[in-house]
Amino acid sequence: MSKKSSTKKPATKTVKAKPAKKAKAEAPAAKPEAPATKPIVTCPKGGDHEWTDENGERFCTKCKEPQGTKVKAKKPAKAKPAKEKKMSALDAAAKLLEETKEPMNTKAMIETIAAKGYWTSPGGKTPHATLYSAILREITTKGKEARFKKTDRGNFAFNG
Template structure:
């Protein structure tokens, strides 16, 4: 830093270097935020205002029925129990079947299990 002498006082001129230290900014107090947690079972965290997904509703229907069901039977049961309704699609049972097949590809982590077909069970 350069110093200048003038009439009995000494002044220090600021350095022209860009790397001069600036005073530290005051830290703002940390604000508290609510912690968000993820649920292991998303179907159990649904409230009355939230809609359940088609595949979650199918899982709930199967657990309640405790028997194998076809896609069409599951869609009808979901509508009857007011868990899920179609938005006007032509083949919601086929859409559900495709979603279940995608879930089955997960292997040991799959939520669904394919039941053996029994002739005459319908």
């Protein structure tokens, strides 16, 4: 194969020169800098405002806010009391089996858990079946680290 030489000229861009900024040394030295005043509020960029004179006005060097404006300070967030997390049926069953140290079936577990006030059913028709499924799922996924062990058909004990 033969290589074709390209005859295209590279595109040139015209760049306009920006006007040079005046150096601070060229500014009139007749004005002495005003003493720094205490800030009304803290700067949204962090810390206190750092004021400088620009074109006869005072601005914060960080956030560019004019000095004359008043910004409301943020109020600290109120600490909300921590809500007590409700125990799940699975956690309640583990607690019950740990306390009783006897194997139980899930129907008996649900009745005892409700009687002790650890957990109440949200209105499901078969909470014992849901608990049975959850216990089997935990045994399958966690293996020997599971909180439950199957002792007999339909009966579980605390694995601890």
